[in-house]
Structure formats: C-alpha cells, structure tokens
Amino acid sequence: MSLLRSARFPAVILLAAAALGLILANSPAHETVDAIKHTSVGIPGVIELDIGHWIADGLLAIFFFVVAVELQYELTSGQLNSTRRALRPAIAAAGGVLVPIGVYLLFAAGSDAVAGWPIPTATDIAFALGVLAVFGTGLPPALRIFLLALAILDDIVGIVLIAVLFTGDVDFMMLGFALIGVVLFRVFSRYLDTKVRALAAVGVVVVAVLTWYFVYRSGVHATIAGVALGLVMMQQPALRARHALEPWVNAVVLPLFAFSSASVAIPAVSMGEISPAFWGIVVGLPLGKIVGIAVAGWISQRVGPHDESAPPLPAGDLLAAGALGGIGFTVSLLLSELAFAGTPEIRDEATLGVLAGSMIALVLSGILVSWRARHYRRLAPEPGDAAG
Numbered sequence: 001m002s003l004l005r006s007a008r009f010p011a012v013i014l015l016a017a018a019a020l021g022l023i024l025a026n027s028p029a030h031e032t033v034d035a036i037k038h039t040s041v042g043i044p045g046v047i048e049l050d051i052g053h054w055i056a057d058g059l060l061a062i063f064f065f066v067v068a069v070e071l072q073y074e075l076t077s078g079q080l081n082s083t084r085r086a087l088r089p090a091i092a093a094a095g096g097v098l099v100p101i102g103v104y105l106l107f108a109a110g111s112d113a114v115a116g117w118p119i120p121t122a123t124d125i126a127f128a129l130g131v132l133a134v135f136g137t138g139l140p141p142a143l144r145i146f147l148l149a150l151a152i153l154d155d156i157v158g159i160v161l162i163a164v165l166f167t168g169d170v171d172f173m174m175l176g177f178a179l180i181g182v183v184l185f186r187v188f189s190r191y192l193d194t195k196v197r198a199l200a201a202v203g204v205v206v207v208a209v210l211t212w213y214f215v216y217r218s219g220v221h222a223t224i225a226g227v228a229l230g231l232v233m234m235q236q237p238a239l240r241a242r243h244a245l246e247p248w249v250n251a252v253v254l255p256l257f258a259f260s261s262a263s264v265a266i267p268a269v270s271m272g273e274i275s276p277a278f279w280g281i282v283v284g285l286p287l288g289k290i291v292g293i294a295v296a297g298w299i300s301q302r303v304g305p306h307d308e309s310a311p312p313l314p315a316g317d318l319l320a321a322g323a324l325g326g327i328g329f330t331v332s333l334l335l336s337e338l339a340f341a342g343t344p345e346i347r348d349e350a351t352l353g354v355l356a357g358s359m360i361a362l363v364l365s366g367i368l369v370s371w372r373a374r375h376y377r378r379l380a381p382e383p384g385d386a387a388g
Helices: 007-023 031-035 049-075 083-108 125-135 141-165 172-189 195-219 221-230 235-262 276-300 315-327 328-339 342-378 383-387
Strands: 040-043 047-050
Touching: 007 031, 007 125, 007 235, 031 049, 040 049, 047 083, 047 195, 049 083, 049 141, 049 221, 049 235, 049 328, 083 141, 083 276, 083 315, 125 141, 125 235, 125 315, 125 342, 141 221, 141 315, 141 328, 172 383, 195 221, 235 328, 276 315, 276 328, 276 342, 315 342, 328 342
Parallel strands: none
Antiparallel strands: 040 047
C-alpha cells in the first residue's frame, strides 16, 4: 500500500495506462477495445451507462472527491488559508481559460469552427499531477498546491461550460435533490467521530451515492458531485477517507480513466484541408495555457499586500505550471465531441488537435518541471551539511 501512496509509482502506472490505451485504439485490437468501452452496465429502468461513461462519470467522481478533500484542507488549514493565497491560483486559472480562448478565436473567428472555442480551456488534472509526480522530485509543495487549485478550478470551468453550452435541459429538481444530498452528507459526516459512527458511515455512503445519481440525472457532469462532497465533508473524517481511498484511486481509478480517455483513434486528416479548429487547439492548449497561467499568476502575486508567509512563485515555476495546465485530454476531448456533434469532419480534426496539443504540452511540461526540480535539488542542503 505504501508504494501506491507514493507520488511517482502511481504516476508511472497512469502514464503507462494512457500509452497502452492510445496504442490499442490505433491497432487491430481497436474494435475489441471500443466494444468493451460501449458495453452497457447498470440497473434497468434506473441507470444504465456504458463502461466508458461509468469510468468517466462514476469512478472519476471518486478521484475528484479525494482531490477536493486535499483542496479543502489547503483552503482551511494549509497553504491557501487566506483570501490572498487562494486568489493566486484563481486568477491564474482565469488567465489559463481566457488566453487559450483568445488564441483559438484568432484562428477560428469567422469560420464554421468557431463553436469549438471552449475546447482549449480544460486541464486534465490527473495527467498534470501525474507528470508533476514523475518529473518533479524536489519541487516545493507550494507549486503542487498552486497547480492543484488552478487545475480544479479549470476543470470546474470546463464542466460549467458543458452544462451551460452543451446541456439541452438541466433538471433543476434533480439539482435540488443533489443540493439536499450535499447538506445531508455534511450533517452525517459530523457524527463520524461519535458513538454512532457506524450508522453515520452508512448514511455518508448512501447519501454520497444518491447525490452522485441526482447530479448525473440533472444533466450536469457527475464529477461535480465528488468535488462538492469533498469540499463540505468534516475535515478529520475527510482526511481519513482520503487516506483510505488513495491507494484504490491510484491503482484502479486513475489507470482505468487514463486507459479509457486515451483510447482514441487518431483520425486520418489531410494536411491540405485542416480546419482552423485544429490549429486553434494545437496552439491554444500548450501556448495559450503557458502564457495565460504564467502571466496571470505573475500578476496575481503582485495584487494586494505582501504576504511574508506565502512568498511568490518564481517565473520558472509559473511557466512549468502553465505547461502542465496545457495537458487537456479528457475534458477537451469531451468538449470537442459536444461542440462539433453535427460536423464529424471538424470533430475529427479537433480530436487530432487535442491529442497533438496535449502531447506537446506534456513534453514541454516534462522538460520545464525537470528543469525546476533540478534547480531546487541544487539549492537543497546536503544531508551532511544539515547535520553539521
């Protein structure tokens, strides 16, 4: 279990699963992989999803719960426990959304590809944290917390865009039931450290499942349920739940998610007929994210009074965070499917743009994160120096 709680080993599994998914999806085995992903599983008359959606909507909600618990701790007791500290990643996330949109529109404005402007706004938090874990040994915790917060905010923006732009009918009654579920979850979690902890634990699990179901039925992306529950749960029980779930998330949830989301067939597109959607995404994801996050992050650290306890992140760290933010993959692929549902030829080129842009960002982030990690390892005192 200790190996699965480490930072690097689960990240290696994640990246290996993604590579395997991409290879199989573009091999003779692609029909088998596609058939498995589209196999329907569930309770007839209540909920039936194919396996791919169970992974993306169900299992991934557990990952978002675990991440939201960590964010809740940082917002209340950790490195983001003041308004100024919390604003830094929020402003950086805003830059990481607005600049890629601007880059995309530079290529696509006035064309039939303009509807894809939300595609380069997303950050795939699982892949970003995976790259950070693999290449970032020696980086200060502040950079990981900064990335964690802005990536969650980034994903929430992406999910909100899906809900607002691409959800035909939001069921507000189901959303109301989900809100009641979130409140009850908070109440039950208060009793997890009392004499009725066993009954409270049953209540927490049942309410969590029902809340997820109501969010899914409302038409809003179901992973929002994981974020909401992780943010409202009482802190000590939440930290224990995170500790218990972490090995399962690292060993099962994230590898399955990485395999499923990366198992995308690379479309055959003629270079002479490439849509502006391709160029807007392939430039907007890596370059737009780097510029948007780095510049907005730099500005955010100079707004308001100086905080000695939270020194600003160096420019190199902001560039590394921006490159990590450009790894779009899952949410970007979903946005491309939704934005161009009626124009499959543009959708294929947008898919290729997401894959290419995310791979460019992945390579750039690996280089920049490794560079910053070496920098901090050089600054770290040798064990003998510390003892002396």
